[in-house]
Amino acid sequence: MELTFYLAAAVAIIATILVVTQYNLIHALLYLVVSFMAIAVVFFTLGAPFMAALEIIIYAGAIVVLIIFVIMMLNLTHEDVQHEKEWLKPSVWIGPALLSLILLAELAYIFMASETSAVATQPVEAKAVGMALFGPYVLGVELSGMLLMAGIVGAYHLGRQKKKIVHRFLERTEA
Amino acid sequence: MEASAPNYFLIVGGVLFVMMNVAAGLIWVERRMLALWQDRYGPNRAGPFGLFIVLADTLKLLFKEDWIPPFADKVVFVLAPAIVMVTVLLSFVIIPFAPGIVVADLNIGILFFLAMSSMGAYSIILGGWASNNKYALLGAMRGAAQMISYEVFMGLALMGVVLLTGSFNLRDIVEAQRNMWFVVPQIIGFVIFFIAGVAETHRLPFDIPEAESELIAGFHSEYSGMKFGIFFVGEYLGITLISCMVVALYFGGWLGPAFLPPVVWFALKTFVFISIFILLRASLPRPRYDQLMEFGWKILLPLTLVNLLVTAAIVLMQNGNY
Numbered sequence: 001m002e003l004t005f006y007l008a009a010a011v012a013i014i015a016t017i018l019v020v021t022q023y024n025l026i027h028a029l030l031y032l033v034v035s036f037m038a039i040a041v042v043f044f045t046l047g048a049p050f051m052a053a054l055e056i057i058i059y060a061g062a063i064v065v066l067i068i069f070v071i072m073m074l075n076l077t078h079e080d081v082q083h084e085k086e087w088l089k090p091s092v093w094i095g096p097a098l099l100s101l102i103l104l105a106e107l108a109y110i111f112m113a114s115e116t117s118a119v120a121t122q123p124v125e126a127k128a129v130g131m132a133l134f135g136p137y138v139l140g141v142e143l144s145g146m147l148l149m150a151g152i153v154g155a156y157h158l159g160r161q162k163k164k165i166v167h168r169f170l171e172r173t174e175a
Numbered sequence: 176m177e178a179s180a181p182n183y184f185l186i187v188g189g190v191l192f193v194m195m196n197v198a199a200g201l202i203w204v205e206r207r208m209l210a211l212w213q214d215r216y217g218p219n220r221a222g223p224f225g226l227f228i229v230l231a232d233t234l235k236l237l238f239k240e241d242w243i244p245p246f247a248d249k250v251v252f253v254l255a256p257a258i259v260m261v262t263v264l265l266s267f268v269i270i271p272f273a274p275g276i277v278v279a280d281l282n283i284g285i286l287f288f289l290a291m292s293s294m295g296a297y298s299i300i301l302g303g304w305a306s307n308n309k310y311a312l313l314g315a316m317r318g319a320a321q322m323i324s325y326e327v328f329m330g331l332a333l334m335g336v337v338l339l340t341g342s343f344n345l346r347d348i349v350e351a352q353r354n355m356w357f358v359v360p361q362i363i364g365f366v367i368f369f370i371a372g373v374a375e376t377h378r379l380p381f382d383i384p385e386a387e388s389e390l391i392a393g394f395h396s397e398y399s400g401m402k403f404g405i406f407f408v409g410e411y412l413g414i415t416l417i418s419c420m421v422v423a424l425y426f427g428g429w430l431g432p433a434f435l436p437p438v439v440w441f442a443l444k445t446f447v448f449i450s451i452f453i454l455l456r457a458s459l460p461r462p463r464y465d466q467l468m469e470f471g472w473k474i475l476l477p478l479t480l481v482n483l484l485v486t487a488a489i490v491l492m493q494n495g496n497y
Contacts, residue, residue, distance in 0.1 A: 065296055
């Protein structure tokens, strides 16, 4: 089980790095899907199969599909890939990369120095997740529900079109 | 119910062998049945009842020129047909064909099925996008929108069964139907699941991503040879998968009178639903794209939510702890 965890974690890290470094947006998103699947496997090995399934259904299956949907509408060409190449010069990314490398070293040091708690051996079933969500965290669920509702109303407002009725010479729009 | 190692490999190999052959055989079944309903013979020359048409078709596909368009995104183009095959075949892992004949007795069986079917959408999207062809892209866009929307109703319709059983495990769900098949209390859920299943496998009348009369062949316009064949077989595997799921979720799975073994009951019931899939193709016209979306979001979504609410209320009342 430990080996599968480290393998999945390594795949997740490599895939995520490739997401950033790919010039072609669709290829980058494909790596993002791989990264989500690797994270799902990590959840699975940590004893949270329900979260693993939701990770794939919601993140890999729905959200990235929507992002790809938008990118397909943008009609990317080879020129865009060239632009992307110009933007991602070493001089651009080397500074942030070095700085975050320091943070990574610190993080590694903290992990090495401190006692890490053992991984939960008891699998977290769907029922436990539901209990937690509608028990202690019910406020968070309600708040995210309100946020989503606001999003839906906003999307409806943006997407609403006036109905145009064309009848020979008469042309009018309905709200 | 733990199977020993050789037994386990036998089950895995057996399921794979049967499913691949069923998918290929369905090509013949579909053509013969369509012909029957349209009052003609259908393929009847090669072999007994024209059965060898499957062999001939496969050989033809294998020896055809497998052309990758120079303007396509080659890696993604090759990857796309493989995705549909992998996701559909992986979904068969959780289906209990009979007591003890299941590849993986997962606790989150239904969620695994939903996850795999949502990953299946990528094969259409990526195939259409990588082809770099406007008809393929249009088909891919339609496919993406259709599959994402209908996944929602599919998952919500299933939840009625999960509520009644209290488990995501398909074996538990089948066992819970000993007294009554879930199609009786969950008739709305069944109808919606079946409609969403047709849309998920993008079969007629919901084959809008392909729509040969308007989009040539939609997302697989540029595919030829065995890559097209894989899309084709993937579609038939999808039909078989949805039929198996319908049987396991709503029609008592392997349960049936004892004069036939459980596997035979499962196969018979599945075949009935496969036939309904084919009959749908023979009898219904294709709706317009916006009609499909409207039907989904304005009719099916409220219906599934009401179904879920009523089922939850009844389950709560029966348990008596409200």
